[in-house]
Amino acid sequence: MPSNETYVSQILQVISAEPEKVVLSWRGRTLTAAELTTLVRSAARTLHQHAGGTDGGAVVAILTVTNTAPTLVLRYAANLAGATVVHLHTTNAVDPADHLAADARLKVLRETGATYLAVDAENLASARELRERLGTPLTLASLDDLGPDVLDLTAGDPDALDPDTVAIPPDRPAVVTYTSGTTGEPKGIAFDFRARNGFISAGLQMGWRSVYLACLPLSHSSGATADDSLASGGSVVLRDGFDPGDVLHRIERHGITRMLLSPPQLYLLMDHPEVDSTDLSSLTMVTYVGCPASPERLGEAVKVFGDVLIQVYATSEAGFVSMLSPAEHLDPRLRVTVGRPMPGWVRITDPEDHRDLSPGETGEVCVRSPFTMSAYVAEPELTARTVRDGWVHTGDLGFVDGDGYLHLRGRIGEVVKTNGIKIHPVTVENAFLAHPDVVQAAVFCVRDRDRVEHLHAAVVLREAAAATPDTLAEHIRVAISPKHVPARIHIRPALPLTGVGKPDKARLAAEASG
Structure with a gap:
């Protein structure tokens, strides 16, 4: 797209072709x-004018019910005016009801200079409390008339x-999104306008007109x-x-063509008793x-939904990395x-000496x-450790096969050294999931008082399943090896996410250590 255009102006140009849609x-x-x-x-004009006409000097934090129109409108308006957007509602990429605590929100406001x-x-009440606690000037703004202390952006x-x-x-x-990552401590990840503008090019070049059902947080x-x-040229529900x-x-009601889900949500959808009686013919892209x-x-899932599945491997820091197409499923x-990454996008390096590894x-x-x-x-120090010479070090373990497909083997810190070997949990998890009674599985490390590592597993069984920890252990023993059998197998009604x-x-x- 031209250098003086943003992804927002491009979206507005596309939808202008059908103003009543x-x-x-x-x-x-x-x-x-x-x-x-x-x-x-209107909101972009008000924001730009109130900020004194400065080109992008503002930092706009957004605190709205995540999956409602104001979340999108406010981001579009701020970015159209050249401002940076900070999402303040949640660090959860899956559950919009999982809210950031007030202290964490205050930390975000201070870190970003909102x-x-x-x-x-x-x-509104939470926003006023944050403004009082912040101790630095903060202008409240809204798409409604919420009182004399709130700037009405629709004016x-x-x-x-x-x-x-x-x-x-x-x-x-352009956008700063906070994520809890694996540490639980919120980290702000900034993506610039170049990245945001580039991402939208895919939609501009494709011929689909999708009806997207957004369940995950915007x-x-x-x-x-x-x-x-x-x-x-599509729409969003x-x-x-x-x-x-x-x-x-x-x-069925909206003729949804596109969805974005996590794998556990995909499993819940395909296992639902109404899935066979639901008209799914409108679906063309089910991305997990x-x-x-x-x-x-x-x-x-292929048998349930047909050839519409798309797997996207992405991380909070690296963004889109690779994709497995419907045909490849x-x-x-x-x-x-x-799937296969774009040529030149991925390197596999030794975690210790950082040399490039062979396929x-x-x-x-x-x-x-x-x-x-x-x-x-x-x-800055964490950024320097994560981004080196332009390469984002994801912390994910994997390898590229001879055909160029990327295989993941879990996280660097998840490798368990037990029974005299290094075990990648994902290998054992996939073996559990090959058992007909298992619908979800997580394999993890538990260290005892002597810091010795032990392999544990937590599994969720299908309704009325007959599997027991002993039969599952035998399954792993046969499927992989005796050394891959977890020391304990916990059967649970659900897995925490x-x-x-x-x-x-x-x-x-x-919980297992306790």
Whole structure:
């Protein structure tokens, strides 16, 4: 796209072709393309004018109910005016109901130097409390008239701001998303306008017109998918969280063509008793992200949904890395991979001496692409350790096979040294998931008082399953080897999940240690 255009102006240009088309639906409300454009341009004008006309000097934190239209409108308006957006609602990429605590929100405001806090009515009281506690000037703003102490962003003239006159350096942060990662401590990950503008190009070049059902929080990857869907000339249906029964109803009711899910959510959807009686014929893209999926369960999913599955391997820091296409899901040999990265995007390096490894050798996955993060907020040392010579060191272990497909083997810190060998948990997890009674599995390390490492597993069984820890242990013994059998196998009704939708192995290990 031209250097003076942003992804927002491109979206608005695409949807202007059908001004009366409903492009956003949420909580029984709708916005047409014309209404969305007016809101975005009015808010951008007010924000730009209130900030003194400075090109992007503002930092706008957004505290709204995540999966509602204001979350998108406010981000679009701020970015159109050249401001940086900070999502303040949650660090959870899967559950929009998982809120950041007030102290964590205060920390984010201070770290990012936020000058505006954009809110909705449901979060106004929390926003006022944060403003009082912050100790530095903070302007509250909203898309509604919420009182004399809140700037009404809809008061601006939508035709008064010419986005082409707003100079936005491509390396300016466009969006800062906080993630809890594996440590639990929120980290701000900044993506610049160059990365955000580049991502939208895919939607501009594709011929689809998707109807996207957004269940995952718009503050994370689901927001980028919403952007891409609008840029395709499509529409977005917003839902506050994931419920498999309601999702199935919405697919049929709205003619949903596109979804973004975590693998555990995909399993819940395909195992729901109403899935066989639901018309799924509208679906063309069911994308799953967040953690590796079971090859066996993917085989079942292909039978349920058809050739519409797309696996995307991405990380919070590296962005999009690789993809396994619908056609590739039909080949059982490829379902054990996460697809092929773009040429030149991925290196596999030795975690200790950082030398490049040959195909088939397992090492750290390092990524350099147009979509990687620019920096961690207020963490220069962590940024320097993570991004080296333009390569993002993901902390994921994997290898590239002779055909160029990427295989993941878990995290560097998850490798368990037990029974005289190094065990990659994902290998044992996939073996568990090959058992007909197992629907979810997590394999993790538990250290005893002498710091000796032991392999443990937590599994969720199908309803009325007959498997026991002993029969599952025998299954692993035969499927892999006796040394891969966990010291303990815990059967649970459900697995706890992290903010990115992965099994919370730290919690599982803590519970097992107790």
